[in-house]
Amino acid sequence: MTTGHEWNGIKELNTPVPRAVWFFLIVTALFSLGYWVLMPAWPVGKTYTRGLLGHDDKEIVNGKVEGAELARSAWGQRIAAMDYGNIRADDQLMMIVREHGQRLFGDNCAACHGMDAKGVKGFPNLTDKDWLWGGDPDTIAQTIRVGVNSAQHPETRVSQMMAFGRDGILDDDSVLAVADYVKSLSAPSWIKGRAKSVAQGRTVFAENCVVCHGPEGHGNQALGIPNLTDTAWLYGADIGTIQDVIYDGRQGEMPAWGHRLSPVEVKLLTIYLLDKGDRR
Structure with a gap:
């Protein structure tokens, strides 16, 4: 079937919509209508239509x-x-x-x-x-x-590590020396070739760090003070990180x-x- 239009030998078909399409469209429409009636569907001001089934998720x-x-x-x-x-x-x-x-x-x-x-x-x-x-x-x-x-x-x-370098409590040389000493507490081999710096750091440690970490560096669990003689390091055990912690301090949360x-x-x-x- 055509519409009667023709152009340059091309005819326009007038094919009806397949019945299957009409069937599914009608079923979908009926399903939607049934869902609106049976289930919560439409907003009504501050509430909504509850539906005949009273379903409530x-x-x-x-x-x-x-x-x-x-x-x-x-x-x-x-x-x-x-x-x-x-x-x-x-x-x-x-x-x-x-x-x-x-x-x-x-x-x-x-x-x-x-x-x-x-x-x-x-x-x-x-x-x-x-x-x-x-x-x-x-x-x-x-x-x-x-x-x-x-x-x-x-x-x-409450726990806080003071910023000994940033706040001017220790000068740069003291920070480096005490970092060497602290490193040597958990890694004794670190002393090799750094005996002078470690000795200087031991003095700095005794004057500034003993009150929290103890004379042997074992810390104090009652105050949350870490043990500096073991291998458990929160921020890292490399010498650069130790220097940074001493210089800038730490206050984790x-x-x-x-x-x-x-x-x-x-x-x-x-x-x-x-x-x-x-x-x-």
Whole structure:
């Protein structure tokens, strides 16, 4: 069939729309009309049409959340009531700790410490058992709750490394010398060829650093002062980084999680970290 138009031997067809197309268009229109009537669909001011079926996604999600809370309440109450040692000795509870602890850590801590909890430069490794403030469960839980240098909690832990060079407390030669001495505390071979600088640095250390790090450089966990004699370095163990830390100082920050995590979640996360250290 044609429309009767013809140009240069070309005729314009008048092909009707296939019946299948009409069928699916009609079915789609009827489905849309039925959906509008049965399901929530149209906004009406501050609300919307509820639909004859009364379907509500928000109520369904809330119901699932409540169900999940009920499922967690049983083992959550056990974790809250038991001490750390008994929890770690309970294989069934530890399976729960590893599963939910991994989720908690991934949601809240992995952005800084990494999914494996081994940290990166400036963010400590949580699996090496080298803890600034102490590695017993209660101390770790307290650090999680109140944070470090955090404005979110009035009882936050406070720690700061002074900027000895930037603030003019030490001159450049003293900064370089004490950096050599500090390096030698964890790497005795560093003294070779630098005996004079290390000796000068020992004097500078005794006059400026002993009050925090102690006469042997072992630090003070009560104040979050790092041990300078081991191989765990937060910012790096190369001599350039050590010089930078002495010159510019450091004041890292860890958020306080007590306002976001429940006491059971803090306890669970603490056990999860201790367990990761044991299974390292």
